[in-house]
Amino acid sequence: MKAQLLVVDDERLIRTSLERALAGLGHDAEAADSVAAATAALQRKRFDLAVIDLKLPDGSGLELVRRIATESPETKVVVITAHGTVDTAVDAMKLGAFDFVNKPFELEKLLATAQNALRAGSLERRVAYHDGRDRSRFDADMIPGRAPAMQALEHEVAMVAPQPVPVVLVVGETGSGKALVARRLHYNSARAGGPFVELNAAAIPETLVESELFGHERGAFSDARERKLGLVEVADGGTLFLDEIGELPAAAQAKLLSFLESFSFRRVGATAERTVNVRLVAATNRDLAAAAKQGRFRADLYYRLAAITLRIPPLRQRREDVRPLAAHFVAGYAHRYGKSFRDVGDEAAVILEAWPWPGNVRELKAVVQRSVLMNDAPTLEPRHLPAELVEAALDPVPGALPAGTSKIPTLDEIELRYMRAVLQLTGGNKVRAAEHLGITRQTLAKRLGETD
Numbered sequence: 001m002k003a004q005l006l007v008v009d010d011e012r013l014i015r016t017s018l019e020r021a022l023a024g025l026g027h028d029a030e031a032a033d034s035v036a037a038a039t040a041a042l043q044r045k046r047f048d049l050a051v052i053d054l055k056l057p058d059g060s061g062l063e064l065v066r067r068i069a070t071e072s073p074e075t076k077v078v079v080i081t082a083h084g085t086v087d088t089a090v091d092a093m094k095l096g097a098f099d100f101v102n103k104p105f106e107l108e109k110l111l112a113t114a115q116n117a118l119r120a121g122s123l124e125r126r127v128a129y130h131d132g133r134d135r136s137r138f139d140a141d142m143i144p145g146r147a148p149a150m151q152a153l154e155h156e157v158a159m160v161a162p163q164p165v166p167v168v169l170v171v172g173e174t175g176s177g178k179a180l181v182a183r184r185l186h187y188n189s190a191r192a193g194g195p196f197v198e199l200n201a202a203a204i205p206e207t208l209v210e211s212e213l214f215g216h217e218r219g220a221f222s223d224a225r226e227r228k229l230g231l232v233e234v235a236d237g238g239t240l241f242l243d244e245i246g247e248l249p250a251a252a253q254a255k256l257l258s259f260l261e262s263f264s265f266r267r268v269g270a271t272a273e274r275t276v277n278v279r280l281v282a283a284t285n286r287d288l289a290a291a292a293k294q295g296r297f298r299a300d301l302y303y304r305l306a307a308i309t310l311r312i313p314p315l316r317q318r319r320e321d322v323r324p325l326a327a328h329f330v331a332g333y334a335h336r337y338g339k340s341f342r343d344v345g346d347e348a349a350v351i352l353e354a355w356p357w358p359g360n361v362r363e364l365k366a367v368v369q370r371s372v373l374m375n376d377a378p379t380l381e382p383r384h385l386p387a388e389l390v391e392a393a394l395d396p397v398p399g400a401l402p403a404g405t406s407k408i409p410t411l412d413e414i415e416l417r418y419m420r421a422v423l424q425l426t427g428g429n430k431v432r433a434a435e436h437l438g439i440t441r442q443t444l445a446k447r448l449g450e451t452d
Contacts, residue, residue: 003118009080010055034057049114053079065096153311171285197238215268242280246284326352341377344379345381354389355393
């Protein structure tokens with residue numbers, strides 16, 4: 001890709017030769033002979049790289065380095081300095097300059113330094129782009145729930161994330177959003193600028209778990225042809241999300257426990273210890289406390305992990321979150337697929353809220369995705385949903401509805417049928433039925449068209 005380059009030097013021969021050489025590499029280059037001229041150029045356009053002589057007729061090149069660091073930090077800077085001003089070049093590096101080259105210099109060396117700076121800038125932009133996309137996906141999926149349990153979880157995450165807590169355990173059923181909680185912990189901490197690295201313990205063969213976590217040296221075992229960094233090392237300065245930790249083999253559990261004592265480790269086949277600064281977020285859908293009591297999981301590791309535990313309630317226990325989550329997913333998939341869906345209708349919402357969601361938020365998201373992809377309308381309606389969800393809502397208690405029912409009912413009809421079904425199950429006891437429904441006896445009687 002063609003880059004925009006600025007050469008700043010008061011010596012005409014150096015200025016023109018650099019301008020031509022950089023242009024010869026396929027870039028657009030322009031030159032300036034003073035601080036004032038360079039400032040004007042920087043105000044006029046954005047540059048990918050500026051090559052700046054520190055000694056200029058109307059001031060110091062440090063002024064330009066400082067301006068670029070403040071106003072255009074994405075611009076890489078290479079400074080040119082005479083032998084007597086190396087200290088000034090060091091000051092430029094402290095301000096953010098990529099590198100410096102001493103005068104007199106070899107043209108090939110300066111061009112190589114410029115190319116390195118351009119590559120570094122390109123890499124940083126790609127990382128920022130993907131990190132931005134990652135954050136965008138995270139922010140879009142992690143919306144607060146209305147249910148009290150989710151509000152409590154949000155509060156706990158907000159309390160834990162910014163603290164220097166090295167280990168957090170996230171517990172929840174499959175599909176409940178454990179990875180999203182881990183990302184929220186990462187992006188709301190001082191580690192947000194560091195890597196977020198994921199590993200599913202259940203997806204790694206037992207013989208490779210230690211190598212995946214801690215890495216190995218060349219020749220450590222038969223297939224170790226090259227040195228490999230482990231994920232604890234890759235995640236240094238950031239967060240390691242270890243999903244399905246309950247599936248971790250016993251030998252790896254022992255290694256992980258040892259690592260968590262000091263956050264030091266040895267690559268497989270190495271003798272030197274290494275120390276990293278990483279937060280471990282472990283997740284499981286298993287009852288680790290019970291597994292520890294039964295000897296199926298190391299008790300000492302469990303106690304180390306469980307000091308800070310965050311629990312995600314299943315979706316069936318927070319029905320009030322179903323509709324806003326569904327509406328959120330509808331909007332997202334409508335945008336992705338170019339559909340006109342904008343919201344979830346009342347009848348569709350009742351049907352979605354009636355489903356038990358064994359796959360939790362992940363299952364709800366998949367249902368909405370298919371419904372939006374295969375249909376198009378302003379509002380999500382029952383006819384857009386999978387048949388099994390509609391049938392379950394039509395007959396919330398097996399046998400409560402007459403055979404042959406096929407008409408899509410109204411919201412009032414669904415509520416009335418459900419109330420009658422619950423009343424039937426309680427043997428006609430309106431007090432107990434009202435308790436199950438979460439309403440008063442008087443409200444139940446009114447809905448049934450009865451007088452008290």
